[in-house]
Amino acid sequence: MNKRLEAAIESALRSAQHDGALPQFTIPRIPASPPKRAGQGDWAYPAMGLARLARKSPLDIARLIVDRLPTLDFAGKIEIAPPGFINCTIADDYLRKQVDAALAAEEAWFQLDIGAGKRAQVEFVSANPSGPITIGHTRNAVVGDAMARLLEAAGYEVQREYYYNNAGNQMIILGKSLQLRYLQQLGEKAELPADHYQGEYLVDIARDLAAERGDSLRGESWQVFKDVAEQVMFGWIKRSLASIHIEHDAFFNETSLFESEHIWSVLEALRAKGHIYQATHWEGAGADEIADVAAKGYQPATWFRSTTFGDEKDRVMVKSDGVPTYTLPDIAYHSDKLERGFDIAVNVLGTDHFSQAQVVRHGIRALGMDPAPIEVIFLQMVRAVRWNADLGEFAAVKQSKRAGDFDTLDDLVAMTSADAVRYHMLARSPNSQLDFDVDQVVKQSNENPVYYIQNAYVRCAGIFREAAERGLGDADADLNLLGESELRFVRKALEIGNVIEQAVRHYEPQKIAFFAHELAGVFHPIYDEVRVLHSEVPAETAKARLRFYRAAQAVFRYLLGLMGMSAPERM
RNA sequence: GCCUCUGUAGCUCAGCGGACAGAGCGCCGGUCUUCUAAACCGAUGGUCGCAGGUUCGAGUCCUGCCAGGGGCGCCA
Structure with a gap:
């Protein structure tokens, strides 16, 4: 929409140059952006940027542009504001139509075409199969999968790939570590050198191995144990990732490059x-x-x-x-x-x-x-932290695989939830360090952005449950009965396309998490104010509102899906 | 030393070269006989680390400092 406004302004400028109102100059690309304040329209174009080139005051230039602006189906009021902004408001009629458009088109309403016919690959996680998925891998997994989902939303055909190094020294040490653990299970005195993997999980694998194979592997080389360890680890890794709804399409290993x-x-x-x-x-x-x-x-x-x-x-x-x-x-x-x-x-x-x-x-x-x-x-680094009462400060939980002391993805999910892990890992710029305060995420879960967003969906679901019980539907709804508040929501929801585009172009998947929270912030006050099943709401108005909430619910379902989060019917 | 990221409200963080700097949490005060109050309304709270520069306009771009994280292997 902003693109079309910019294009319209550019053509207005050209026509002004053509009829001599403005001198000839190369028209710079100045983006229209949503203003911060209410009352300044939905898209603002700063004509100040043209003042020097056109050698006219910004307000005069804005006037010249507005007078020559071609008609735009979405545009309502177009105003000029000092020091030289052109503020374009989206027409109410257009917003009303979007409610039905969203419901009719379903997912296609959000779908972009910037990636149409193009192939994208996201390589992420790529942890060596030498232990469980740690909190660091988890951030990687969540960001990578969200990026993949956003690319899909932008129209790309996406492949999720996992690359792992299984040819190097680390895997040899892993094999030898398991071998020693296995020998320990057989009752042999075998000491694990300090540079070997100390984690308890290898003891578990060794125990299973001893139970299944007895002492038949006693004389085998470390390669055999490496293969066993690798296979078991990958089972764990895939299961852990699946618990937060992540699945790779392809696994590429280093060994194949040698072969x-x-x-x-x-x-x-x-x-x-x-x-x-x-x-x-x-x-x-x-x-x-x-x-x-x-x-x-x-x-x-x-x-x-x-x-x-x-x-x-x-x-x-x-x-x-x-x-x-x-x-x-x-x-x-x-x-x-x-x-x-x-x-x-x-x-x-x-x-x-x-x-x-x-x-x-x-x-x-x-x-x-x-x-x-x-x-x-x-x-940037992510740490699991906990409040340490003795020290009176937050202390990092160590996460070295070989030290055998770490918080894994499985631990995090068990302590919080898949949705909480996904949201908190995503809602942060990749450039910022992240302290994942485990206790806080659990304790605050009732006042969490995660639930704030999901609750918007849940509240819609509640309306439909009640409406169904009363036998109410939204057939033949007259959307002209929608008020200012509902249209405010539609206006905000229309930004989804821009958010996805920006997230994809700049590789900033966290944008979608922030946007979802903002949209929920627009939704909740409306839910309180705009009732459907209230004795004082006329039947026709109720119908229109019911349809509005159906569209709102579709929007939240889509956003939650983009973040890999669930959309529960109840909380 | 070199490279890189970060520094915005008490805390955790948004902020696209544009108009009077924004959320959430916390604190204070209100709101449920009608779709879930995990919500809503209001109040409080800021020399955007510091100093210059570019620009009509800088939290945003450039340079230099200060503080913190990470990286600089015949490791993986």
């Missing part, structure tokens, strides 16, 4: 383009670094000259022992992603991967590919 030899062909491609060299230390190394390398006695390794692309130092691709670092498979994986032809490939990562993501980008460039489709949402 297909893809990582080696990528390395050769880089070498052919002259970005690879063998050395004990990188080309720009200082005296300290060279001395350090000498002290460690390293043989030559394989380096990627990432400094060519602006990196601060070159990176090792293959260690001197012949084992690749994470960098090589990561580049290979992303080149594979791009070859699959996605228009957008969103990657949700913790900010601790910032440098790594930059190197991957350099690698993609070095291969001669365009990294533009790759977008990364970096998440």
Whole structure:
């Protein structure tokens, strides 16, 4: 709608230039935006931005524009306000029509076409199968899934992908850890080294394994235990994610890149383009670094000259022992992603991967590919915190997998609820750190934004239950009987399209959470004021209002769905 | 040291270069004989970390400081 207003203003400006009222100049793109205050219309266009170019006062320019504005079906009153705003109000008639339009079109009313015919991929979670889903992964999961849902709402065909590193050292340690736990179950004295996974969950798996297989695995190598651990972990991970309504379409593992030899062909491609060299230390190394390398006695390794692309130092691709670092498979994986032809490939990562993501980008460039489709949402740290009465302050609950002391997604859901976890993890800018106060989310659950939003849906459901009992319907409703308040809600609901578009264009899925809360804030006062089943409400008015609440309920159902939250009939 | 994120009401946070800076929670005072009060209404509460700059206009953009988080491995 704002786009159409901007286009109309641009054509008005052109016509003013054409008839000589304004001098010739390139018309800048000035966005119309919703004003903060009531009484300033629904869309405001600041003509002040044209004053210098047109060499006229902003108010005069606004006048010239308004006089030449083509008719717009949604526009009602159009006013000029100092210092030079053009305030456009949406016509009441248009708003009334939207009530029926929303109900007739159902989900299509919200659907955008900016992604029509385009494919998007969201890669998220991507936790190694070395333990349960932690609170950090949970934030990643919620943000990634919301992003995917928003892209779908924008018309994209979306694939949700999970990438995991199962070829590295961590998985070897995992296998060995389980092996030792298994031997402990058989009564052997086996000590777990400090760098092994200490978590109790491995004891559980070992116990099951001993129960099922007896001592038949006593002589097996760690690989066997690694495979068992990986398989069991993935079962847990998928089940945990499913508990907050998240499911991936594809699982991509690092091992497959080795099996297909893809990582080696990528390395050769880089070498052919002259970005690879063998050395004990990188080309720009200082005296300290060279001395350090000498002290460690390293043989030559394989380096990627990432400094060519602006990196601060070159990176090792293959260690001197012949084992690749994470960098090589990561580049290979992303080149594979791009070859699959996605228009957008969103990657949700913790900010601790910032440098790594930059190197991957350099690698993609070095291969001669365009990294533009790759977008990364970096998440700042999330901590589970609890009030510590002894200290008199909030203290972080540790979440190291290997230390065996952490809060998992399962714990969080058990302590709060899937809906509360999803909302609280989503309703925060990815750029901000998040302290997830477990006790607070539980304690305050009665005054929570989660319930505030869901209650809007519930209250509608209550009206329909009662109406059905009294045999009331909304057939032949005359929407002219709707009042100012109801139209205020429709006006706000119409912003959904803009919110989704902005969330998608700027990769800010949290916007939808804030918007849902705002819309509920518009809804609740109306619910109190605009009654349906009240003895003083005339039958025809009740019908119109019933239809309005049906549309409102559809809006909330849609919004809750976009956030992966449930829409309960009762609370 | 370099890179990056954050700093807005007592607390947790929104805020798109535009008009007098916004919510929720907390505190204070009101509102249920009629669709769920998990709600609503009202009051209180701000030198937008500090200092410059760009602009007709800066919480928003630029530079420099200050404070806090994260990252800078032949780890994964």
